[in-house]
Amino acid sequence: MHLPEDPDTQPEINIVPMIDVIFVVLIFFILSSLFLTRAEGLPVNLPGAATSENQLQQHTLTLTITSGGDLQLGNEAATLETLVQQVQDRRVGDRPLLLIIRADKEVPHGQVIAAMDQLRQVPDLELAIATLPEAAAAPP
Template sequence: MMKIDLLPEEKSPQLMIIPMIDIIFFLLVFFMMSMLSMVVQKSVPLTLPQTASAKVSMTRNIPVTVTADGTLYYEQEPMTLAGLAERLQQDAARGEDISVILRGDEAAAYGKIVQVMDLVKNLGISKVYIATDSKG
């Protein structure tokens, strides 16, 4: 008599590590990209002039904006030139390593931007950057 085995032999489950690594990397990239889109910049929206490269320092960056109509902003707060000087002087007095990012609209008066740069230089702030957009 011939014996027929109706129950197949049970194999132990295998843990496939390569697909799990792929999924983990996919999740890592997904969360990194979603965090980059959540970065908030405290400044007023405007059209920046374009350059081939842009560089930002790792110190405390203070955005100072000059709009097309000549209005000054410290972050998102409108200011006069004297108010801006007082505010920057307070920041410099704290002893932090600060840098000013000057964001001037393309249509802003050149003299107004030079006044702000002169003010920053007179306060002893040596790190002044001019914000631009890169040419696409």
């Protein structure tokens, strides 16, 4: 019995589908990690309060005051003089607006009051001060 000769074809592995799968998995992890971060502005050390509550409202803005005294409205730098105009520019329609002040605990009280005084000129604006729950604010 005579068997036909096999041609010398080398077996090969097609890696294109594997690369496609790897890229899909990579895109999934990149996109899912974008939703895990919270954009709250600059990092500050918030004071603690026993009566702190979560303020969940659809139209909110965040004003961050760093320990160095820098102001940031959302992701933009701000000054006391331009604060009212920047808030009014970000208003959507005539809905009430909740502005959360995230002031570092090292910021002088007068500086927070000066910002609040400027913000009181904006109509239909509610002010809130961000704090941490007392258990989370305790140093380790």
